[in-house]
Amino acid sequence: MNRKADIKPYSGPAGGWGSVKALESILTQEEVAILGSEVLWHQNKPDGFMCVSCSWAKPAEPHKFEFCENGAKATAWEITKKKTTPEFFAEHTLEELRTWSDNALEDNGRLTNPMRYDPATDKYRPVAWEEAFAEIGRELKALDPASVIFYTSGRASLETSYMYQLFGRMYGTNNFPDSSNMCHESTSVALPKVIGVPVGTVLLEDFEKADCILFFGHNTTTNAPRMLHPLQEAAKRGVPIITFNPLRERGLERFVNPQSPVQMVAGGTRISSQYHQVMAGGDIAAVTGLCKLVIEADDAAREAGAERILDVAFIDEHTHGFEAFARFCREQSWEELERISGLTREAMQQAADVYMQAKAVILNYGMGITQHKYGVEACRMLVNLLLLRGNIGRPGAGISPVRGHSNVQGQRTVGIAEKTKLVPLDRLAELYGFEPPREDGLNTVDACEGILDGSVKGFVSLGGNFVRAIPDRDRMEKAWRGQRLSVQIATKLNRSHLIPGEVTYLLPCLGRIEIDEQATGPQAVSMEDSTACIHGSRGRREPVAEGLLSEPAIVAGMAKATLAPNPRLDWDAWVGDYALVRDAIERTYPDQFKDFNERLFEPGGFPRPLPARERRWTTETGKANFTVPAHLANRREDGPGIYQLLTLRADGQFNTTVYNEDDRFRGVYGSREVLLINEADMAELGLREGEMATLVTDSDDGIDRRLAGLQVVPYDIPRGCVAGYYPECNVLIPVSHYAEEAKVPAAKSVPVRIQRDAPG
Numbered sequence: 001m002n003r004k005a006d007i008k009p010y011s012g013p014a015g016g017w018g019s020v021k022a023l024e025s026i027l028t029q030e031e032v033a034i035l036g037s038e039v040l041w042h043q044n045k046p047d048g049f050m051c052v053s054c055s056w057a058k059p060a061e062p063h064k065f066e067f068c069e070n071g072a073k074a075t076a077w078e079i080t081k082k083k084t085t086p087e088f089f090a091e092h093t094l095e096e097l098r099t100w101s102d103n104a105l106e107d108n109g110r111l112t113n114p115m116r117y118d119p120a121t122d123k124y125r126p127v128a129w130e131e132a133f134a135e136i137g138r139e140l141k142a143l144d145p146a147s148v149i150f151y152t153s154g155r156a157s158l159e160t161s162y163m164y165q166l167f168g169r170m171y172g173t174n175n176f177p178d179s180s181n182m183c184h185e186s187t188s189v190a191l192p193k194v195i196g197v198p199v200g201t202v203l204l205e206d207f208e209k210a211d212c213i214l215f216f217g218h219n220t221t222t223n224a225p226r227m228l229h230p231l232q233e234a235a236k237r238g239v240p241i242i243t244f245n246p247l248r249e250r251g252l253e254r255f256v257n258p259q260s261p262v263q264m265v266a267g268g269t270r271i272s273s274q275y276h277q278v279m280a281g282g283d284i285a286a287v288t289g290l291c292k293l294v295i296e297a298d299d300a301a302r303e304a305g306a307e308r309i310l311d312v313a314f315i316d317e318h319t320h321g322f323e324a325f326a327r328f329c330r331e332q333s334w335e336e337l338e339r340i341s342g343l344t345r346e347a348m349q350q351a352a353d354v355y356m357q358a359k360a361v362i363l364n365y366g367m368g369i370t371q372h373k374y375g376v377e378a379c380r381m382l383v384n385l386l387l388l389r390g391n392i393g394r395p396g397a398g399i400s401p402v403r404g405h406s407n408v409q410g411q412r413t414v415g416i417a418e419k420t421k422l423v424p425l426d427r428l429a430e431l432y433g434f435e436p437p438r439e440d441g442l443n444t445v446d447a448c449e450g451i452l453d454g455s456v457k458g459f460v461s462l463g464g465n466f467v468r469a470i471p472d473r474d475r476m477e478k479a480w481r482g483q484r485l486s487v488q489i490a491t492k493l494n495r496s497h498l499i500p501g502e503v504t505y506l507l508p509c510l511g512r513i514e515i516d517e518q519a520t521g522p523q524a525v526s527m528e529d530s531t532a533c534i535h536g537s538r539g540r541r542e543p544v545a546e547g548l549l550s551e552p553a554i555v556a557g558m559a560k561a562t563l564a565p566n567p568r569l570d571w572d573a574w575v576g577d578y579a580l581v582r583d584a585i586e587r588t589y590p591d592q593f594k595d596f597n598e599r600l601f602e603p604g605g606f607p608r609p610l611p612a613r614e615r616r617w618t619t620e621t622g623k624a625n626f627t628v629p630a631h632l633a634n635r636r637e638d639g640p641g642i643y644q645l646l647t648l649r650a651d652g653q654f655n656t657t658v659y660n661e662d663d664r665f666r667g668v669y670g671s672r673e674v675l676l677i678n679e680a681d682m683a684e685l686g687l688r689e690g691e692m693a694t695l696v697t698d699s700d701d702g703i704d705r706r707l708a709g710l711q712v713v714p715y716d717i718p719r720g721c722v723a724g725y726y727p728e729c730n731v732l733i734p735v736s737h738y739a740e741e742a743k744v745p746a747a748k749s750v751p752v753r754i755q756r757d758a759p760g
Contacts, residue, residue: 004690005671005711010250010664039513042540043067043075044226046603050527050537052078052155052512053654055403056224057204057529060604068225073659077492078511079541082109084493089115089124094498102468102727103658106492111508112545117500124506129549129557132505137561139485139503140458145172145437147457148485149447152178152416153464154405154655155512157525157537159581160551161407162588163574164462165415165423167559170434170566174441176418179408179655181444182469185742186370187401188412190379194625196618197610198422199409199532201398202362204604207234209396212358215243215272216283216382217368217748221251221665222651224402224530232269240354243272245368246280246646246718247676250665274351279342280644280721281372281635281749286341286348287381288632292329293352294388299330309356311390318615318624319387325626332632340633342718360396361386367404368646371748372634375739380627387624393615403530405655410528413592413608414585418443427588432568444470445743448735451479458485459501460558462551465656467496471733471745475703489554494656510550515539518550519576526582526600533605534593552578635749638720642698643681645750647726647733656727663725668713675754676715676723685754687712692757695724697732697750705732708757722752 042048044058044066051067053074058066067075088108094117097105114132115124140148150168152161165176180188188198195201207213207230220227228251235241243252253275254268278286298309315322334345341348355361363386369378383392383399391397403409415423418441425436442450448470450456459466459480470476477499480486486501491511510516516523516539524538549557556571574581579597586593592608599606617623635644649655650663650672662669666676675693687693691712697705707729717723726747737746 003671005674005713006669007667007713008669009667039079039540040065040067040072040075043071046601048538049513049540050406050535051075052406054224054226055154055406055409055530056226057531057533058535058605059204063229066226068228070222070225070654074654075513077106077657077659078513079544080109081544082107083112083544084108084110085112086115086126093122094500095122098495098498101658102495102656103661105494106657108493110491110511110544111493111506113508113547115506117504117506119500127505132507133557133561135503136485136487136505136558140171140562143458143484146175147455148173149175149177149442149456149459151447151459151461151464151466152176152411153462154179154408154411156411156462156551157407157512157527158410158414158534158585159525159578160462160555161411161416162414162581162585163552163555163559166428166432167555167563169428169436170432170559170563172437174418174420174437174439175447176416176441177444177447178411178416179405179464179469180412181743182745183367183404183408184370184401185443185744186375186379186739189742190376191383191399193619194380194383194627195392195399195612196616197612198412199610200400200530201392201610201612202400203531203533203607204230206362206396206398207231210234210360210362211239211396212354212361213239213241214355214361214363215241215245215252216363216365217245218364218366218402219245219249219251219649220402221249222649223366223404225251227402228271231271235269235271240273240358241271242274242276242351242354244276244278244283244286246277246721247648247723248275248277248716274354276343276347276351277716277718279340279718280646281633282341282343283369283378284374284381284629284634285337285632286343287385288329288332288629289334289337289341289343289345289348290352290355291385291388292332292337293349294356295326295329297352297356310388314390315387318617319626320621320623321626325384325628328628336632355385355389360394361389361391362396362398362400363391364400364402366402368748370739370742371744371746373636373737373739373746373749374629374631374634375744375746376741377629377631378634381629383624384626387626392624393612398613401530407527409530409532410534413528414589424588431584431587432566434566443743445735445738445745448472448476451476451483452735454482457483459483460487461496462489462555465494465496467499468494468656468727469730471730471737471747472705472735473727473731474705487558489551507554508548509554510539510543510548512537513539514541514543516550518578523550523578524600525578528608529605532608532610534599534608535605536600550575552581635746636751638751639698641753642751643720643722643754645695645729645732645752646721646723647729647747647750648723650725666715671711672725672728673709673711674713674724675710676713676717678717678719678721679714681719681722682712682714687754687756689714694755694757695722695729695732695752696755697734698753699734699737699751701734701736703734705734707731722754
């Protein structure tokens with residue numbers, strides 16, 4: 001039976017003494033109280049290491065402690081003294097380990113030896129590196145490359161990612177799904193068509209120049225806490241910060257910088273000046289309401305001969321499609337916009353009034369926008385709002401998708417992409433003398449479908465916890481065993497490693513914070529942050545175990561065992577000196593990585609050139625494009641008895657890594673098996689606080705998806721919406737429930753029904 005959560009509503013701010021206590025707890029838990037604190041001095045510093053959790057930007061002039069609570073947790077988690085050794089695997093079968101929680105598996109410590117699964121004993125046994133590489137190579141050569149997946153998590157460096165995609169393409173596949181497919185693929189699909197670039201246009205310095213900041217669908221508190229520093233500074237300057245999010249997230253309400261003794265005594269800063277609790281999936285309607293108000297205010301100003309509200313000069317010179325979009329907005333009824341958004345016209349007017357007065361606006365958004373059925377349209381609607389007043393391509397303004405894992409954006413930049421149009425295949429062919437495959441590969445949803453139907457036979461995972469992160473978990477775990485080959489490269493044990501294929505390898509790698517000693521000495525790696533700036537990173541701690549290989553060395557080992565020798569490519573030389581890999585990246589992408597090695601440790605990182613920042617639009621029209629959405633509800637339309645489930649990350653986790661079972665900011669302690677629900681909905685359903693309930697997915701595919709044993713917790717959430725934790729709730733998400741055009745699992749609006757569990 002599930003352990004019941006202890007519910008203790010939290011009234012404090014983000015940061016403050018709560019963060020200090022959480023940091024002390026994690027350092028003690030991972031047995032790094034002294035060493036860990038010293039290592040933290042180098043975190044996110046220009047000559048230090050890039051945080052292994054979120055991808056928020058590193059400033060050129062960092063704070064004394066340039067890390068947040070979650071970043072410190074991630075560091076302690078990686079440099080722990082705890083180890084998962086061959087002796088551990090000798091004592092535990094995979095069947096037993098599958099009963100362990102996510103937290104217990106990873107908290108057992110760092111992996112130390114390469115392991116091969118033995119189906120006769122249901123245990124992993126140690127294997128020599130060369131033996132592992134040789135068999136992996138034999139297995140890959142026996143498989144059709146089109147049936148093999150090369151997955152990448154968001155933390156692998158640019159150097160490793162470039163080597164990995166080159167290995168895969170020389171092998172013969174473009175099957176490169178990555179964690180972008182699960183989160184911001186809607187951004188990558190939406191933005192190129194409307195502004196000509198697949199990433200945000202905002203730099204860190206723009207936050208100092210903005211006079212209004214908007215947030216849509218992002219929990220900054222836990223997903224990018226260091227972002228609270230520029231937000232707090234903006235709030236202190238009197239910059240209005242307007243938030244649209246179904247739940248009230250503490251970091252976007254109040255923040256105390258734990259590095260400031262004055263704030264720790266005096267209290268924190270109000271962050272959001274307005275907070276609008278939009279319905280799950282109601283963002284398109286809410287933004288349409290804002291745009292309608294701006295356009296109609298401009299209509300009135302024009303008729304009165306007053307100063308225009310729209311940036312007419314910008315619209316005329318730089319945009320296409322305005323008239324059709326304006327007509328669409330004027331035609332929408334307030335009754336419909338209010339019903340779908342869950343906001344009143346007055347609330348939308350309040351936000352629009354501030355927006356219309358501002359001269360430079362940054363619009364930030366997260367997976368609350370992208371992980372919906374019409375997430376691509378939602379992203380484009382946000383751009384529409386900015387274009388109305390020329391808020392792209394000038395200081396203090398722009399679109400800012402807040403990415404998740406530390407290098408998830410950068411991997412795409414150096415070729416981790418299943419879409420061939422995103423990769424310079426001709427240049428790769430010229431540099432390395434081979435013919436790359438030209439057909440598009442499989443994304444994450446495609447890969448899941450291929451595993452379910454048996455067409456995917458091999459899966460190589462460079463980090464991550466794929467089986468736990470994807471939708472339809474119960475079905476996927478059963479189908480996973482039908483694969484011939486499963487290779488998992490990781491630092492810690494997780495659920496994905498416990499679902500074997502016929503031939504399964506678990507390969508431990510160095511962590512980013514560890515010193516990576518190669519033939520030419522200690523190596524540095526690089527990654528790209530959310531603002532498209534490139535940073536170098538140096539490990540600072542001795543490796544947790546002898547014999548660990550770096551990610552580049554593991555990729556090279558597999559490549560040499562699989563591919564024929566290539567006179568134009570020396571894998572061993574690249575492993576011996578990562579600067580050679582950076583030279584290769586620069587040759588492949590000369591416009592993006594000019595003088596790569598020389599600029600590697602430039603304070604604040606060096607920005608990739610993005611035409612949209614200079615109001616140059618590499619779109620089909622040659623301009624920034626207004627678009628008309630085909631849908632107002634960013635979800636499947638509601639039916640009787642249907643609730644929209646949002647999946648959430650807790651304070652005590654990052655992605656699938658669960659540091660502890662608590663969620664301090666939501667007042668949930670000791671268990672993640674909870675259902676957050678509006679009190680009025682509870683009353684209507686006849687549910688009482690603390691009762692146990694089951695969520696059942698409402699779908700028409702005939703598959704029974706349910707999650708039982710969820711403790712009912714009344715919460716401040718819009719009526720018709722409920723929330724539960726990711727990844728536990730992934731069992732409820734059908735593989736087929738994804739964003740149109742982008743195929744991002746629509747985890748922020750899953751239609752479910754609620755049933756009361758039988759007592760006992």
